[in-house]
Amino acid sequence: MNTAIKVVAAVAALSVSSLVSAVPVLTISDQGYSAATAAEAAFLSSLSGSVITESFDRGYAAGDQATTINSVFGVGSFTSVTPGTGGACNSGSYSCADGLAVLSSATSPFNGRFALSSPQWLDSMDASEMTISPTTGYNSIGFYMTDPNDSSGRFSIGGLDFSFGDIFGSSLGSGNVFYVSLFDAAGLGDVSIFSNANGDGYGLDNVTIGSVAVPEPGTFALLGLGLLGLGAARKRASK
Structure with a gap:
């Protein structure tokens, strides 16, 4: 059973009240600059209270490299758990x-990865596994992701795996850009x-953390239908 269907099954098995606390909700924009920036604007408008964004512009020099890079603005930390092996x-x-x-x-050895609204970005450097550890006290995170062209890659969030092939599509070319956001009540x-592809990676930019109010029950009913539609669409696309 693929990842999109796993999420639908989780939604179908839960009551509206338990869904709020049990299932992280991952949202991916359509591919392209316009769609990604529109998704970022929508995400930012949904946040209230303290909102923190790391653009990797101030406090870093282009070319800085480390196993763990800490946000200078307090977004959290980014760690290369399993580094790349070549290329x-x-x-x-x-x-x-x-x-x-x-x-x-000017300093990148890669094609297809780029900054969105600032001259610098955080690059995975082809890490087989990297981890974003957000600052505690928030329930939402959003970021641009450029060049996620390893269709066998995946996100792992709270015990759920989200396959790149399911959420980005199975045919990813170099240079694509998406906006990714996650809500976890x-x-x-x-x-x-x-x-999962040797010598493959991606770039992250404008990583934002904040909080949104827990959606009304009707929103979660629509969410279940939306995830069901996503699963059906991905199944059709794979045929």
């Missing part, structure tokens, strides 16, 4: 084993990103 991440002064890197177009935990 462009070993180019020039870079080493795959040295972890994640803050890159710019129980509070944000670690978000792990796995890239």
Whole structure:
């Protein structure tokens, strides 16, 4: 059973009241700059109270590389759990084993990864696994993701796996951009990103954390229908 169907099954098995605390809700924009920026605007408008964004512009030099990179604004930390093993991440002064890197177009050894609204971004440096550990006290996170073209990759969130092939599509070309957002009423935990193709990776930009009010029960009823539709659409697309 694929990931999209797993999420639908979880929704179908839960009451509206238990759904709020049991299932993280992952939302992915359509591919493209316009769709991604519109999704970011919608996400930001849904947040209330303290909102923190890390653009990787201030406090970092292009080319900075480390196993763990901490947000200078307090968004959280980003860790290369399993580094890349070869390819462009070993180019020039870079080493795959040295972890994640803050890159710019002038310092990047990769094609297809780029900043969205700032000159720098955080690059996975082809890590097979990286983890985002958001600051506690928030229930939502959103970020741009460029070049997630490893269709066998996945997100792992709160014990649920979300396959890149299911959520981004099975035919991903270099240079694509999406906006990814996650809501978890129980509070944000670690978000792990796995890239299962050797020498493949992605860039992250404008990582934002904040909180939204728990949606009304009717919203969760619509959510169940929406996830069901997503599962059906992905099944049709795979035939």
